[in-house]
Amino acid sequence: MRKDNIDESLIKDDLYQAVNGEWIKNATIPGDHSSTGGFMDLFDNIDKTLMSDFDDLLKGTMTPANDDMAEFKKLYDLATDFAKRDDDGAEPLKKDLQRIEDVKSFDDLNAQLADWTISGLPLPFGFGVEADMKNAKFNALYASSPSTFLPDKTYYDKQNPAGAKLMPIFRDMVQQLLTMVGYEEDQAKNIVDSAEEFDRSIAPHVNSAEENADFTKMYNPKTYAELAAKIDKFDLVSYINELVGTTPDQVIVTEPKFFDAFNDIVNDDTFAKMKNWMIVRTVKGSAGLLSEEFRQVGGIFSRALSGKKEATKPEKAAYYLAAGLFDQVVGDYYGRKYFGEKAKQDVHDMVVKMINVYEKRIQSNDWLGDDTKKMAITKLNSLAIHVGYPDEINPLYHQFKVVGKEDGGDLYSNVEAIDRVVTKHNFGKWNKPVDKSIWDMSANTVNAYYSPLENVIVFPAAILQAPFYSLEQSSSQNFGGIGAVIAHEISHAFDNNGSQFDQDGNLNNWWSDEDHKHFDQLAQNMIKEFDGLEFAGQKVNGKLTVSENIADAGGLSCALEAAKGEDDVNLADFFVNWATIWRTKATEEYQQLLLSIDVHAPAELRAQVQVKNLEDFYKTFDVKEGDGMFMPKEDRVNIW
Template identity: 60%
Template sequence: MNIRQGGISLKKLIVKATEAEDGDANQPTNDSIDKSLLKDDLYQAVNGRWEKTAKIPADHSSTGGFMDLNDNIDKELMHDLDDLKAKNKDSFEAPFSEMLKLYELAQNFKKRDADGADPLKPYLEKIENISNFADLNGQLADWVKTGFPLPFGFFVEPDMKNTQVNALFANSPSLFLPDRTYYENNNPAYNQLMPVLTKTLSQLLVLADYSSNEADEIVESAKKFDAAIAPHVKSAEESADYSKMYNPQKFSEFAKSSSHFDLTKLADGLFGKTPEQIIVTEPKYFEALDEIVNEDSFQDMKNWMLVGTIYSATGYLSEEFRQTGSTFSRALSGKKEATPQKKSAFYLATGTFGQTIGDYYAKKYFGPKAKADVEHMVRNMISVYKNRLQNNTWLGEDTRKKAIVKLDKLGLHVGYPDHIDQLEYKYKITPENEGGNLFNNMTRIGQVALADNYAKLGQPVDRTKWEMSASTVNAYYDPFKNLIVFPAAILQAPFYSLDQTSSQNYGGIGAVMAHEISHAFDNNGSLFDEMGNLNNWWTKEDHEYFTKLADKMIKEFDGIPFAGGKVNGKLTVSENIADAGGLSCANEAAKNEQDYNLYDFFINWAKVWRMKATTQYKQLLLNIDVHAPAELRANVQVKNLDDFYSTFEVKSGDGMYLKPEDRVKIW
């Protein structure tokens, strides 16, 4: 649950603020407001002049807002790491020293180009040498530990009904295209994108020394297997309902899902013994597993594995592999160019050592004065929320009391964690002068991470662990820990600055804070109690009333035209409820300050959602993102607040006017 645009393991279900990519901070600074538009289109009034002159960098699909801030941080950190990597790597403590080694290794494209496909070939040969299910079952545990793809996966995360302990989950594989809906109803996006992906995959196989004919045959076979998977997995809209993920089964029953995979033997090999229970995130998929995976489809599955292995490795191989491998994602998002080599190396190293780089960034660039001020703001937001719950008129007394208990138990992390995740201390990089190459190092890191995850089965959950680097411009609510987290990187202008007015800060970071708090009480978060357990603490009557309010939010957004498509109100309802609650509570908090200025508040709210994106990227987000488009987040939510109308003198007939009876007010 997050504040940025975007989109299974449960880690993907922490509710962040948005899910957009990096942008280029070297943009025109035309921040002048077109006051003539304020009553008709707040977003365009604040951002329209900027949008006319802003340019989307060739290696990006969007720019503005979150993305520009991320790009500024990237530049700062790349400059710092370039200075530091010139020094003796071993003079730094681990894991920072290992991150510098990986950064240097990833930048050595001369070595990567010379190696070509050689590091990958032993893995491809292993797949090719599997001739039947008996062969595969004989080495299935080692296969999983090594990181080979399979048409199912295991992961360990907190048990959704007992979040103090880690449990075993089973999930389905990813599809070639972003969502199941691409495969349905003659979706024109399928006919646009699948040929691009087909060509990309064939070219990658040729780079791995398959003949052109072999490559084409393998890809068509792999696509056939992908098409067999598609009807049985959840769409993005279906996945947005977290409670439907919780489907516990006895492992002995789950093992019957496949007549061809020995799932009991696999579990014994991975965990030392067969677990008693497994939580199945997509039961319909596993009910169809025998239909998808059988003797008739074995060769298609093998080719699907080959294709998946090559495609996932492209970022660790030569420049030709990297450029070719990014072709499909660029077509999907509208990027004109691949990420530059040096930046791609930076992303690879810091993405692997996320907590390490976050710790460095926060300690260097984030001050204690800002931390104290931000914590004060969060406490103010929680106080506003508590007052609203105490005076709520539609919740029954029992539900209201339990809601307040949940709010009182809400955890808060600001800036950076107390310690770097121990997993990153386990990553050891073999440098080039000791025979290391990038592909083998990254493969080994993946194996270490997987082993670390599996070792947590049955162990207590580390409730202090951050799921996001402190250097990420974002924030999140974790429903399984009842915890809100604000990394250091988001605590800068326009979201927050000691130089901004309090109203500007409440319109930025204040609304983000309250957005994350609101996730504790959205249509998903409301299903979890104060400890993060899936536990219905609502009376039937209260939940039915809440559902009616949520339906009003669905209706408010559903079907709004955007980027040649329409907003899916059901897909975006959780984030829209959080935006509504966040903006409303931040508005009240701003009014509690002596220097409040609601004009500043609403203007900065619109400014933080500034975004210029390619049409392809907008369409992608429209299909898979649980957030409404940024422009609509800025415009639609303010229409629900009475103070917006008085601040800008908006009346019936103005573009920003919404009838009082149509204004959605939940929290």
């Protein structure tokens, strides 16, 4: 245990402060950040490393590793040509705005509806292609609602002070952007007034973050003909025929209540408001591709939302823009250069070890029936493991062709062209087999995930470093870090959402009624454990965060068992590193935003609450009744 910066006198009362108090006192949140801490430190270091490498790429002192990297170089070159972007001003955006202005009726819009979607222009509904929840081997068509101006429908409640504070900031920002594009002041105000009215008409009919957290409820299959007949003003049959080549038999509607209300929201009386809503969304969405002035103004709302004091530096913003579009290409470069095959195998072995521990825990579980146990172990043994970086770059990226600076290319039109390729590719997947080799995260992402529709866990290279994992750390430290993260992702296969999917990724109840009833009660206990905990002047929503809290609990207890099986076990090291990986200092605005929309509990509570459920924590630090970290046995929650 690293005793130099730990206040051991505090451990029994406040583990998080004992481990991180000194760091929190001295840590400074950079002006262009909303937080700093374990995850963000890794994120910043990777950015610094890659930006340095890609400076050499632009200078020509580093050769592109492959053809995809050569295309990335051309886009990055355009993104960092700040003089040209400033000279171009609003000009690249005007053709898209004119296209919206030229639409005088629903007939005008229907005549170009498919290309409107491929061009990335906004519509008051969304269609996309993802794995079918009930037949996860094939891709299905999904229909959903559009996003709103504010982060969640709860911000539109009259009782929510955050919404009342944030909407005027959003309005002022957009009015300023509109005048910069060329609209007169009064025109800009009228557009924003009208767009806000339309946006507010959408909000009551979309799901909140809490509702979306139970994502199996998004599976509402309808016949496509049924959905198309519901919508009065849009020709959805011609639209989908052009996008996928035929009329599908089925569409999965994620929010039926939105489409039930659609004709009240979108009609001849609201057509002008809808157009203005499209203009606002287009101007706001494009600001980061234009001049520095546009980028600065276009970020006012997000900075207010997150509490950032200043905009990201132009150079870093240009890197984020180019690397975001070429994320798997950048990830491939990062993984191969900074991670390598040996580390990839080491961590893969660690994942297998954690799966084996999990299997033993399921076998010895005292509340699951034998048939349910058998199915759980089948699912566990079917789990696909991705570590570090994919073996090959996703072939989609081979289609990204950039018109470089020397050929007269500009940033805006190249980004638009790449977006068209991505959208066409997405619709082209309809009714085709799901490719489970494709990663949803790039290797330079400091994160990990479990996909229930693919039954796969993914650990990008970027998270596989200290304090999560290092050969310099003891086995107990590593299990308290990356071991708990690995087991957390495994646990998602058995959380309140993941447990409803079988080993093939299909939404399919494999539980006995009695076992499921018992699990639901345990999940309710987890909701109760976190619900209403005070944080950042607000309260935690136990329903919103339940799936991640179940995964944290399962991950921590499973990793603890693995740590106890090592010769050099030191449980103080284990618990201290668990608290260390969650150290965070964030703006109050950002903390409050996350409490409203994030399915994860605040980092401090993730560190602090979960250990109280484990008997070994009490034994390790001699925590007794009356100590701040004590929780009565009857209140402790243990699921996996």
